[in-house]
Amino acid sequence: MTDILKRIRQQTLDLGEEQSRLEGVDVIRIEPGAIKEIPEYLGQKGFIRAVVVVDSNTYKCAGRTLEPLLQGSGIAVHMTTLRPDAKGDVLADEASLIQAILDIQQFDAEVVLAVGGGTIHDISRYAAYTTAIPFVAVPTAPSVDGFNSKGASIIARGEKVTIPAIGPSAMFADTDILTRAPARLVAAGFGDMLGKYTSLFDWRFSSMIAGEPYMERSVEITRSALQKCVDHISSIAERSEAGVTILMEALVESGLAMLLFAQSHPASGSEHHLSHYWEMEYIRLGKKQLLHGAKVGAACIEISKLYHRIAKEGPDKWSYEAAFGSGDKGGAASIYVHWNAIAKEIALIPDEETLRGLLRTVGGTVLPIELGINYDLLDRSLREAPRVRANRYTLLRAYNERQQEHGWNPQRNSNR
Numbered sequence: 001m002t003d004i005l006k007r008i009r010q011q012t013l014d015l016g017e018e019q020s021r022l023e024g025v026d027v028i029r030i031e032p033g034a035i036k037e038i039p040e041y042l043g044q045k046g047f048i049r050a051v052v053v054v055d056s057n058t059y060k061c062a063g064r065t066l067e068p069l070l071q072g073s074g075i076a077v078h079m080t081t082l083r084p085d086a087k088g089d090v091l092a093d094e095a096s097l098i099q100a101i102l103d104i105q106q107f108d109a110e111v112v113l114a115v116g117g118g119t120i121h122d123i124s125r126y127a128a129y130t131t132a133i134p135f136v137a138v139p140t141a142p143s144v145d146g147f148n149s150k151g152a153s154i155i156a157r158g159e160k161v162t163i164p165a166i167g168p169s170a171m172f173a174d175t176d177i178l179t180r181a182p183a184r185l186v187a188a189g190f191g192d193m194l195g196k197y198t199s200l201f202d203w204r205f206s207s208m209i210a211g212e213p214y215m216e217r218s219v220e221i222t223r224s225a226l227q228k229c230v231d232h233i234s235s236i237a238e239r240s241e242a243g244v245t246i247l248m249e250a251l252v253e254s255g256l257a258m259l260l261f262a263q264s265h266p267a268s269g270s271e272h273h274l275s276h277y278w279e280m281e282y283i284r285l286g287k288k289q290l291l292h293g294a295k296v297g298a299a300c301i302e303i304s305k306l307y308h309r310i311a312k313e314g315p316d317k318w319s320y321e322a323a324f325g326s327g328d329k330g331g332a333a334s335i336y337v338h339w340n341a342i343a344k345e346i347a348l349i350p351d352e353e354t355l356r357g358l359l360r361t362v363g364g365t366v367l368p369i370e371l372g373i374n375y376d377l378l379d380r381s382l383r384e385a386p387r388v389r390a391n392r393y394t395l396l397r398a399y400n401e402r403q404q405e406h407g408w409n410p411q412r413n414s415n416r
Contacts, residue, residue, distance in 0.1 A: 191297025202269030
């Protein structure tokens, strides 16, 4: 067993204040039988009343094992089974939040346990934050990198927003449970990791062009986690214990990189903005939701294709004359000045065929249309997705701003 938390803390000893952001995490266990360690941890903390948040599926795969373990150790347990909507989706929306918060309050819980995937963790972390108690992460599939995030991705009035909450005080990821997760969830986790290729580029781009804060150590941790997944892709595709452990560790390391930086820049760029845009459109249309990581993987491929095309187009459209002629003395001119560095960073992103090959190997969906994202939605998202995170200056946003000045042709820019 690798002690991820200890290793990351050793890597960041020289960071001082930034490293202190990891102090709220007591323990991270990614190993067979990890779920059996939870009662002892809660007992050491003196907790005697716990709310366990599940859905019908995660109760079957982990909740019904955890419930008697807690009760047998003298901990009173209330199981909060989140109710799905009419389409069968459990969403991190107002209804789910109120259900969890009311159960916590009525049961007078001292701790919340999130047993499930990313949505259940977002609901639990915000409910725990609102009621001023800690929460413990119990992932049931290696599907997302947000398990140890301090931000909750919430749907409020149909809009996807990320709001401050709390990170888990501990995480227990039982590989006996993770290896039984459906293949599509493992592929989604790999897709979420694949998105780091474009998120790391967008972060470097925003630092160069817009002066957004940057932390090289977070980049190193994220890039190392991504490379580990690519190097062990065959084991991940097989869903072997070794492969699933590697993927889960990488997802956790990505989460710790975000925790260290205190923002999502290391792991979320234009590919996530496309994913969020698609999610909000599906909510608006009343359609059943797609897996987050599946969307991110497909979106990463689309962004890679666009960014490599931008690199081939060269710096002319960002020239001083073009920039100043349109009244833009900031973004475009700065891109022109930094063009060689930007092109060098784009070259680090694998091309679309390479990314498709990686995603296919793990059984992931590589084309938006195969997910149900039609060409019209793809076109619109490529134009409008930067508005989802208006405070982030990605290359997609910069490209849109230039295209809007010179005319956007969806058929030419659809990136199909």
